Amino acid sequence: xxxxxxxxxxxxxxxxxxxxxxxxxxxxxxxxxxxxxxxxxxxxxxxxxxxxxxxxxxxxxxxxxxxxxxxxxxxxxxxxxxxxxxxxxxxxxxxxxxxxxxxxxxxxxxxxxxxxxxxxxxxxxxxxxxxxxxxxxxxxxxxxxxxxxxxxxxxxxxxxxxxxxxxxxxxxxxxxxxxxxxxxxxxxxxxxxxxxxxxxxxxxxxxxxxxxxxxxxxxxxxxxxxxxxxxxxxxxxxxxxxxxxxxxxxxxxxxxxxxxxxxxxxxxxxxxxxxxxxxxxxxxxxxxx
Numbered sequence: 001x002x003x004x005x006x007x008x009x010x011x012x013x014x015x016x017x018x019x020x021x022x023x024x025x026x027x028x029x030x031x032x033x034x035x036x037x038x039x040x041x042x043x044x045x046x047x048x049x050x051x052x053x054x055x056x057x058x059x060x061x062x063x064x065x066x067x068x069x070x071x072x073x074x075x076x077x078x079x080x081x082x083x084x085x086x087x088x089x090x091x092x093x094x095x096x097x098x099x100x101x102x103x104x105x106x107x108x109x110x111x112x113x114x115x116x117x118x119x120x121x122x123x124x125x126x127x128x129x130x131x132x133x134x135x136x137x138x139x140x141x142x143x144x145x146x147x148x149x150x151x152x153x154x155x156x157x158x159x160x161x162x163x164x165x166x167x168x169x170x171x172x173x174x175x176x177x178x179x180x181x182x183x184x185x186x187x188x189x190x191x192x193x194x195x196x197x198x199x200x201x202x203x204x205x206x207x208x209x210x211x212x213x214x215x216x217x218x219x220x221x222x223x224x225x226x227x228x229x230x231x232x233x234x235x236x237x238x239x240x241x242x243x244x245x246x247x248x249x250x251x252x253x254x255x256x257x258x259x260x261x262x263x264x265x266x267x268x269x270x271x272x273x274x275x276x277x278x279x280x281x282x283x284x285x286x287x288x289x
Contacts, residue, residue: 001054005070006042007201007208014038014053016046017203027053040199041069041156041210063100064221066199066212068158074104075151075209077161077170080114087123089162091232091272092218094132098230099222102158105133107148109166112138126266130233139169149174154206163214171202171211178202178211220276223283228256231273233265248273 004018014025025046027038031053038044043057059069074097078090090106097104106127114120124134135151137144151157152174161167172178201208220227228234228248234256242253259265 001045002048003043003045003057005201005208006038006040006044008198009038009040010198014044016044016053017201018046023048023051025051025053031056037067039067039069040201041071043070061100061102063102063158065215065218066158066160068199068210068212070156071102071158071210072156072207073151073158074102075107075157075159076104077107077109077159077165077167079162079165080108080110080120082110082113083162083164085120086162087268088272088275089218091269092220092276093160094232095227095230095276096218096220098232099220105135105151107135107137107144107170109137109139109170111136111143112140123268126269127232129264130236130269132232137170139166139173145173149205152205152207152209156201156208156210158210158212160212161214163216165214167214168211171209174209175202175204220280222280224277224280225283227273227277227280231276233259233269234273236264247277249277 002018004016004023006014007017008015012026014027016023016025023046025044031038038053038056039062042059044053045055045057046053061071062069063071076090076093076097078085085108094104094106108120111117111120120136124136127134133151135144135147137148159167159171199210199212201210222230224247225245229238234248237255237259240255241248241251243251246254248254248256256265256270260267260270
């Protein structure tokens with residue numbers, strides 16, 4: 001019996017890597033019924049002779065989008081331009097990562113085309129102040145590349161981001177043997193053209209970098225009451241407000257608003273929190289017509 005990691009899945013077939021060798025596997029008949037869906041990132045026991053998956057080992061974590069398991073960190077990739085820089089989408093994706101207990105960091109691409117570098121550095125400082133690393137990166141000048149390589153060492157890093165931010169281009173730059181398909185940014189549509197169609201684990205720097213399809217939107221499967229638990233920077237205030245059910249809006253003695261007043265949480269982040277609240281439903285109204 002061998003143990004390997006599922007690096008790709010397609011049409012009911014699975015590719016696993018074990019001892020630097022690739023194996024094309026099929027699940028034993030009962031494995032799906034007993035263990036559920038097999039995901040990229042799963043550690044599995046398999047029979048080398050029959051090439052059948054015999055067991056899915058317990059997972060560290062599992063994400064619903066993209067469907068993947070056993071991630072150690074999430075690289076949220078955004079773009080300074082084309083598509084437009086979106087602090088809201090970055091904060092939303094940070095919250096998504098924290099929902100599943102996975103430490104995120106941010107890479108902002110196309111930094112060489114930015115006209116307001118001072119504003120971007122201020123955004124970077126805002127996130128650093130609440131515990132999140134931001135790497136400013138340029139494919140043209142290679143600024144930020146070494147910092148990113150150091151961050152990826154011995155990690156299983158899921159790369160996610162809006163379509164067109166240059167995720168696959170960056171992955172190819174890390175190792176030109178990856179040859180990930182690269183899309184183009186469509187100015188007419190205001191978004192990138194999808195090229196990456198599947199989740200795939202690529203061996204890199206004693207770990208893996210996980211490429212995944214880009215997205216144009218992201219939904220948070222949360223109630224309004226739960227957003228503050230996962231919103232970046234708010235964890236230091238959870239449970240400290242005067243009201244136990246504080247929504248951090250107009251309530252008195254709100255710890256979050258105190259942090260905003262002290263500039264520990266930025267005004268921009270607080271406004272984004274309010275916008276995200278508007279997208280969500282209250283727990284007791286979620287299933288009402």
